[in-house]
Amino acid sequence: MRLATIRIDGGTRAARVDGDHAVLLPAPDVGALLADPSWPALTGGPRLPVAELDLAPVVPRPSQIFCVGLNYRAHIIEMGRQVPATPTLFAKFPAGLLGARDPLVLPSVSDRVDWEVELAVVVGRPLRRGTAAEAAAAIAGYTVLNDVSMRDWQVHSSQWLPGKAFEASTPVGPWLTTVDEVGDEPDLEVRCEVDGEVMQRARTGDLLFGPAETMAYVSRFTTLRPGDLIATGTPGGVGNARDPKVFLRPGQVLRTSIEGLGECVNECVKETG
Template identity: 60%
Template sequence: MRLLTYRTGDGTRAGRLDGADVTPLDAPDVGALLAADAGWRDRAAATTGRTVPLTGLDLAPAVPRPSKIICVGLNYKRHIAETGHDTPEHPTLFAKFARALIGASDPVVLPAASTAMDWEAELAVVIGRTVTRARGAGARAAIAGYTVANDVSARDFQGRTTQWLQGKTFDSTTPLGPALVTGDEVGDAADLEITCTVGGEVMQRGRTSDMLFPPEEIVSYISGIVTLDPGDVILTGTPSGIGDSRVPPVRLRPGDLVETEIEGLGVLRNRCAG
């Protein structure tokens, strides 16, 4: 199943994507759908009625207002190697806030304060049930599905201190979408190709199988620290190929088109605006 959130004249609406058509659902967004009751999957699958064409819809972030956005750094083995960091023993966690999120074709707003904006293609996990101290099958079952994200980062702000948050959550910098895709459609995202193209040039190409900590381990680890709620979003790290590791470093500029794609999940196309 594929679920998305689109903008309307009255706000937003959740929808089920079937090919080129979208069936509106009785929820204002995907996060609200997940939070409404444990039977969200059956309710979404059973909904019938009028459809609207996907073409022309104004897509919001797949989950516009998550209560938590938790991110994992240094989680792809080749990315760890290119940064020169030691391999972490535990997931490296930081956070974002909901105002950072944008839709699948919204502009990435490059902040005037930063001169070192960088791309990071990422698999995002969306939580589908309340979960605390999950293990194994329980952690897998807590995942509603997966979507595409780009953790666009202000490297100059990120490097100011040992804490990364200030470089990671500028407003309107993190595309999320186009749709939440349930795990049965993509093999639980165990081995999907992930790419990032900037201005038509492929900058990142990796596979989710290169993760140091796969999604269920991340859910297990985080849920041992804080209760995860339906609609919470976890960004799971980026593969090698970031601009900051190039010689000389490459930065995002106004007008750049950033295309982020994960096999089976979809593509984000976001133009940078200064």
């Protein structure tokens, strides 16, 4: 099953994507839908063509967004870091999320905007100090995310937060694909393209810390709730590690795709005002 949050009538609605059409569901967004344990049995309303949907971030207002840095060996090597013994975590905020077709505004205060394709996990039920098996059972599904990073801000200090938390900088979508379609620990191709040129390509089977292991670790210090997001890390090929370095420019198209989950396509535009 695929679940999306769409913008409609001045607000948002959850929808179930069935082929070329989406069926509106009685919830304002996917996060609110997952918070209702009876959501799989909810019946749908009007049908809309998928091609005409205005896609919001699949979960517009998660209570928590955790991201894993340094989780693919190739990316660890290209960044000159040591292999971590536990997940390297940082946080994002709901204001940082962007829809799958929204323009990506390149902030005027940064000239080093970089790409990072990532598999994102959507939490489906509360999890507190869970085992890996309990964490796997708490996964609602997966979606596509690009942890767009302002590298010049990321290195202002040893804490990465400033470069990772810019508003409206993280495309996530186009929808959630439920875990029954892809498995607890999926092995999927992840790819990032800029103007059609492949910049990153890897498989999620190469993650050092898989989705369930990461969720279990996070749940040891905080309760995960339905709709929370966990971005599992990016593979090698980021612009900051290239020689010479390469960063996003206005007019370019950033395409973030994961096998079987769909893609985000975001045009880069210059910030004005």
